[in-house]
Amino acid sequence: MRLRRSMLFVPGSSAASLSTAFxxxxxxxxxxxxxxxxxxxxxxxxxxxxHALQQPLYDGIERVVRINPLDTPFGHDDLQAAIRGGAxxxxxxxxxxxxxxxxxxxxxxxxxxxxxxEVGSTHLMAAIxxxxxxxxxxxxxxxxxxxxxxxxxxFDYVMDMQTQRGDxxxxxxxxxxxxxxxxxxxxxxxxxxxxDLDDEEGFLxxxxxxxxxxxxxxxxxxxxxxxxxxxxxxxxxxxxxxxRRVVAAAEKAEKQGLGVIAMGGKxxxxxxxxxARRVLDRAAASGLRKE
Amino acid sequence: MLLKQEALAGTxxxxxxxIRITPSDxxxxxxxxxxxxxxxxxxxxxTVEEVLDHLGVxxxxxxxxxxxxxxxxxxxxxxxxxxxxAGETTLDWEALK
Amino acid sequence: xxxxxxxxxxxxxxxxxxxxxxxxxxxxDLLYEQGIETFVVCRDRDRLVACAGLQQNVIKGVAILxxxxxxxxxxxxxxxxxxxxxxxxxATLFVYTEPKNAEFFRGCGFYDLVEMPDTVVLxxxxxxxxxxxxxxxxxxxxxGEKIGCVVANANPFTYGHxxxxxxxxxxxxxxxxxxxxEDVSLFSYQDRYYLAxxxxxxxxxxxxxxxxxxxxxxxxxxxxxxxxxxxxGKCHTAVDLxxxxxxxxxxxxxxxxxxxxxxxxxxxxxxxxxxxxxxxxEVRGSGPAIKVVxxxxxxxxxxxxxxxxxxxxxxxxxxxxxxxxVPPATFELLKTKYVALVAQQG
Numbered sequence: 084m085r086l087r088r089s090m091l092f093v094p095g096s097s098a099a100s101l102s103t104a105f106x107x108x109x110x111x112x113x114x115x116x117x118x119x120x121x122x123x124x125x126x127x128x129x130x131x132x133x134h135a136l137q138q139p140l141y142d143g144i145e146r147v148v149r150i151n152p153l154d155t156p157f158g159h160d161d162l163q164a165a166i167r168g169g170a171x172x173x174x175x176x177x178x179x180x181x182x183x184x185x186x187x188x189x190x191x192x193x194x195x196x197x198x199x200x201e202v203g204s205t206h207l208m209a210a211i212x213x214x215x216x217x218x219x220x221x222x223x224x225x226x227x228x229x230x231x232x233x234x235x236x237x238f239d240y241v242m243d244m245q246t247q248r249g250d251x252x253x254x255x256x257x258x259x260x261x262x263x264x265x266x267x268x269x270x271x272x273x274x275x276x277x278x279d280l281d282d283e284e285g286f287l288x289x290x291x292x293x294x295x296x297x298x299x300x301x302x303x304x305x306x307x308x309x310x311x312x313x314x315x316x317x318x319x320x321x322x323x324x325x326x327r328r329v330v331a332a333a334e335k336a337e338k339q340g341l342g343v344i345a346m347g348g349k350x351x352x353x354x355x356x357x358x359a360r361r362v363l364d365r366a367a368a369s370g371l372r373k374e
Numbered sequence: 375m376l377l378k379q380e381a382l383a384g385t386x387x388x389x390x391x392x393i394r395i396t397p398s399d400x401x402x403x404x405x406x407x408x409x410x411x412x413x414x415x416x417x418x419x420x421t422v423e424e425v426l427d428h429l430g431v432x433x434x435x436x437x438x439x440x441x442x443x444x445x446x447x448x449x450x451x452x453x454x455x456x457x458x459x460a461g462e463t464t465l466d467w468e469a470l471k
Numbered sequence: 472x473x474x475x476x477x478x479x480x481x482x483x484x485x486x487x488x489x490x491x492x493x494x495x496x497x498x499x500d501l502l503y504e505q506g507i508e509t510f511v512v513c514r515d516r517d518r519l520v521a522c523a524g525l526q527q528n529v530i531k532g533v534a535i536l537x538x539x540x541x542x543x544x545x546x547x548x549x550x551x552x553x554x555x556x557x558x559x560x561x562a563t564l565f566v567y568t569e570p571k572n573a574e575f576f577r578g579c580g581f582y583d584l585v586e587m588p589d590t591v592v593l594x595x596x597x598x599x600x601x602x603x604x605x606x607x608x609x610x611x612x613x614x615g616e617k618i619g620c621v622v623a624n625a626n627p628f629t630y631g632h633x634x635x636x637x638x639x640x641x642x643x644x645x646x647x648x649x650x651x652x653e654d655v656s657l658f659s660y661q662d663r664y665y666l667a668x669x670x671x672x673x674x675x676x677x678x679x680x681x682x683x684x685x686x687x688x689x690x691x692x693x694x695x696x697x698x699x700x701x702x703x704g705k706c707h708t709a710v711d712l713x714x715x716x717x718x719x720x721x722x723x724x725x726x727x728x729x730x731x732x733x734x735x736x737x738x739x740x741x742x743x744x745x746x747x748x749x750x751x752x753e754v755r756g757s758g759p760a761i762k763v764v765x766x767x768x769x770x771x772x773x774x775x776x777x778x779x780x781x782x783x784x785x786x787x788x789x790x791x792x793x794x795x796x797v798p799p800a801t802f803e804l805l806k807t808k809y810v811a812l813v814a815q816q817g
Contacts, residue, residue, distance in 0.1 A: 098390035098447045099543070123554065126463070127383055127454035133470065134446035160465065167467050198467070280474065382557050385550035386580045387543050392550065394562070394597065407598050437597055439580050441546075 085145060086110045086364055087232060087271045088300035088316045089309050094119035095128035095148075101135040107306040110368075111145035116161045117152075117176050125157050129164040136168030147208060149174040153186060162187075166194045166205055172231060177239065178209035179216045181226035188227045206231045212239035217257045220264035230270055234302055235261045237275030248278075251292065262297055271299040280305045290315045317372040318362045326366075329359035377434045381458035384443075384451040391443040393455040396435045402426065408440035421445055425452040428469050434459070475520075475544060477551050480510045482524075488512070491519045492532070499534035507531055509559075511551045513544060520544070523552045527689055528561035533568075549579035553596060564596045565690040567710070584685075585717055587709040588755045593691065604685055605722035611678050612723050615644025619727040619764075620720070622649045622687055624778075626656040627805065628666040629797045631731060631776035634769035636671060639729035642764070645676045647723055652682030653689060657782060657813075662804060669800035685714055708742055712749035717758045727762045734768065734775050771795050781805075785813055 091109035093100045095116045104112050114135065120128040136146055148170040150161035165173055175187050187207060195202045207229040211217055217240070224233050235257055237248060246253045254275065265272035274293040277286045290312055293301065301312060318326065332346040333356045344351040377397035384392045406418055418440055425448075426436075436455070443451070453470055457463070482489040492510055493503045507524035510532065514520065520539050524532035530552060535545055556564050565584075566576055573583065573592045581594040584601055595601065619639045625632050640646040650667050654660045660682070667679055684690050692711040719725070728750060733740040743765065750761040768775035776796050784792045785805060794802060 097387075098384070098443060098451075099387050102389045102444050102447060126457060127450070130450040130454050130457075130470070131447065134450045138444070138446050163465070163467055380557070380562055382554060386546040387550065388546070392553075392580060396562070405599050435599075437599060439598075 085231075085271075086299075086368055087145070087273065088365070088368075089312050090145075090147065090234070090273055090300065090302045091306060091309065092119065092149075092276070092302060092304045095132045096120045096124040098131060101131055102140075104306070105140045105144060107309050109144060109303070109306075109309050110300065111147050111172075112141060113147040113149050113174055113302070114165075114170075115149045116157065116164075117149050125151070129157075129161055133164040133168040136165070136170055145171050147172040147174050149176060149210075152177055153183070153190065159190065162190055163194055166191060166200060167198045169200075170205065172206040172208050174208045174210055174234070176210045176236070177212050177216075178223055178233075179213055180219055181222040184209055184223055184226035184230065188229060191229070203229065205229065208232045208234060210234045210236045211257075211261055212236040213243040214240070216240075217260050220261045221267055224264040224268035224270055230268070232271035232273060232299070233261055233265050234273035235275050236302070238278075240275075251289065258293070258296060258298075266297070272297075274298045274301045276302045276304050277308065278304065280307075283311065287311060287315060313365075313369040314373055316365050317369045318366050319372050322362055323366050323371060326359035326362035329356055330363060333359075375429050375431055375456060375460045375462065377431065377456070377459040378461050379459055381455050383455035383458060386439060386441060388441050389443055389447065391438055391440040391448060391451050393439075393451050394437045395455045395459045396437075397459060398434050400435075401433060402431070403435045404438065405436065406438045406440060408438075408442075410440070410442060414440075417445075418448060421448045422452050425449050426456070428471075429453065429456050431456055474516060475547070476514045477511060477547060478514075479555060480512050480522075482507060482510060492522050492524075495519050495522055495536070496532055496534050498536065501532065501534055504531055509555060511548060511555055513539075513548060515539075521548050523548050525552055525556055525559075525564075527559075528556060528564055528684070529690055530564055530566040533566070545575065546579060549576075549596075553580075563600050563684065565684075566594050566596075567591050568594065585710055585713045586756060587713060591710065593710045593714070595690075601685060601718050604683060605718055608680075608719065608722040611647070611680065613645040613676075613678070614724065617643045617726055618724050619643035619646045619729055620649070620715075620723070620725045621646065621729050622651065622682075622715075623667070624651040624656060624687070625658075625663050625667060626778050627658045627663065627781060627797065627801050627809075628670045629776050629778055629781055629801065630771070631769055631778070631796075632667075633670055633798055634776075635729065635731045635766055636677070637674060638766050639727075639764070640674045640677050642729075643676070643727060645678070646674070646729075647678050647680060647725065649680045649686060650682050651687045652684070653687070658809070662808075666801050666804060670798045686719060687711060708745040709749045712746055713754065713757060716750050716754075716761055720761050721758055725761060727764055729764045729766055732765050732767050732775075735777055735779060785809060788814075 087110050089109040090111040090113050091104055091107060092113050092115050093104045095114045114132040116128055116132060132148060148165035150165060150173060151157035153159060178184060191205050192202055195205060207227055208231060209223050211220055211233055224230060237254055240257055241247055241253055262272050277289050279285060286308055294316060303309060328346060329351060332351060333344050336344040380396045382394055384390050386392050404419060404422055406415060408415060408418060480488040482492060496503050507526050510522050510524045512519055512522045521535040521544055522532060523530060553564060566581060568576055570586060570592050576594050581596050582598050584593045584595055586592045621636055621639055623632055636648060650664050652660055671677055671679060691714050730743050733743055746763045750763050781793055781796050793805060
């Protein structure tokens with residue numbers, strides 16, 4: 084199980100960001116070849132990302148590359164750079180339909196074969212940025228076995244909905260819809276970027292909300308938010324103690340070859356155990372929650 | 375690869391390097407300016423020469439202003455500069471490693 | 472990561488942006504100069520926080536709000552303006568700055584060319600520009616006790632130029648003649664160079680050089696080309712002359728610079744008198760003195776021959792009066808090309 088609490092956006096055209104982003108220890112880095120890169124720098128950013136991917140600096144961090152859409156002049160070259168560079172995951176922006184995912188999947192497979200990379204080793208992630216994307220979320224989430232997550236992108240979505248970012252009401256349906264699609268497809272789900280870099284209180288409020296909704300985490304542009312986010316996702320002592328007891332009970336049941344897990348006389352279901360393991364993973368990654 | 379026009383790549387920002395590549399008929403001339411020239415000058419030059427060799431660039435002038443770039447950044451920037459100078463848009467990925 | 476946005480502004484076509492740039496320059500104690508074609512500006516959300524202008528290949532009007540100085544912003548600003556200039560076809564960029572601000576530009580990839588002590592520094596954004604230029608020049612070096620130099624625009628080449636070059640060549644072991652490269656005169660650089668080639672035939676101890684951006688150019692001497700606007704007083708003729716003294720003259724071993732006396736043009740006259748100061752006098756940090764030799768203009772019918780006189784006749788369609796002022800090669804080109812050209816201009 085991979086933790087996906089934080090996905091840090093790193094502009095693919097910035098050598099400085101590419102050389103330093105690993106120090107913030109996000110769960111995933113997303114090297115961006117799309118919106119963060121000007122037209123002039125598309126070619127150069129692709130090469131920077133291609134080489135940065137091969138650096139050992141990012142070992143232990145999921146390396147995601149956001150490519151330009153495949154119907155732009157850049158998308159296919161971006162894909163070459165990402166797959167040949169060794170990206171773990173390709174993030175497809177502006178995903179409106181499952182066909183786009185299947186087109187991407189076919190292109191990925193071709194490149195994997197060309198460069199001798201194990202077929203299927205490149206994961207996909209779809210960003211949903213429009214009303215059609217939200218409506219098609221489940222089909223998108225299930226479009227390919229390579230898909231490990233979907234992400235909601237708020238900026239384009241609210242424009243498509245003819246509204247603007249506000250207190251979160253404007254995202255309510257989209258968040259719920261995308262999240263349900265992800266859970267039904269058994270994949271991860273990322274929430275939108277919180278763009279006011281100075282509003283720490285607002286950020287924490289939003290994190291609290293999306294955590295309670297059930298998101299795995301958020302996309303981020305500000306590395307300073309990573310620690311806050313990880314801390315918010317870290318378990319309390321109580322949660323941790325409970326999770327330990329659940330996992331211990333599950334291990335005991337497995338050792339004894341029992342089909343049923345019991346704790347204090349009560350039966351425990353598989354999802355409870357999975358949840359407990361996630362709690363322990365989060366604790367292992369960033370300790371107990373600091374208030 | 376044949377250089378057809380002068381090209382730039384990179385920036386003067388920290389951890390980056392700025393390259394100006396100019397076509398000429400003379401053998402390669404590589405000028406490197408770096409705050410860490412004393413320590414890393416040889417290494418930077420070796421990387422630049424290796425990349426140029428892979429791309430088959432044998433003539434022209436490169437001026438490099440290094441701001442403490444990592445090896446991977448140097449490779450990317452030199453390749454970008456050469457592609458731009460050659461007016462080449464399709465990349466031969468095997469030559470870029 | 473800051474939320475900074477860099478983009479290009481054409482001040483002549485974007486009034487609101489221009490007003491903001493003026494305000495920013497004002498806040499940094501700088502004047503807004505006319506003639507800047509493009510600016511790269513930086514906005515932090517709604518606020519204009521930095522700008523740098525470009526007039527052809529010269530950077531002007533660089534301002535950064537105090538709280539943004541010393542950050543990566545300046546490096547991005549200079550990188551962006553370098554790309555902008557490149558897209559306009561300019562490779563090397565120049566900047567004039569007060570000595571106290573030179574360090575800032577050194578940090579942005581600029582290298583000192585010359586300093587007019589306590590006043591201004593001219594810099595270029597390549598470590599090898601002037602060096603490789605001088606290396607090229609050195610190939611034409613001729614050793615001798617007295618090595619002379621004439622720098623001429625020759626718009627067009629007259630008997631006056633021929634006389635000056637002949638006299639100078641006679642007075643030296645070797646003479647280097649440079650043609651001003653900047654293409655802002657009636658006669659194109661190509662034609663001026665061709666006429667020089669034709670009209671120096673028979674002078675044995677002379678090398679004709681193409682001009683460069685390092686002498687009497689927009690970069691070294693931008694105001695010269697605006698002389699009709701009468702702003703020469705503000706110009707840094709010193710920068711051009713010190714460039715010559717510190718870089719060009721040593722490369723060729725030049726000991727003497729020859730000029731014709733200037734009875735008509737106040738700009739050229741001022742340049743000549745500035746030459747006495749900046750080439751001959753002791754200047755802090757500068758190379759050995761170059762002796763300036765003024766040669767009186769040759770006359771025809773009691774009037775000094777000048778290129779401006781020739782152009783006046785040409786505009787009046789008075790070819791007969793020109794015949795006695797210019798060598799045959801010049802006359803031929805005037806007749807076959809420039810009469811029609813001038814007529815076209817109306």
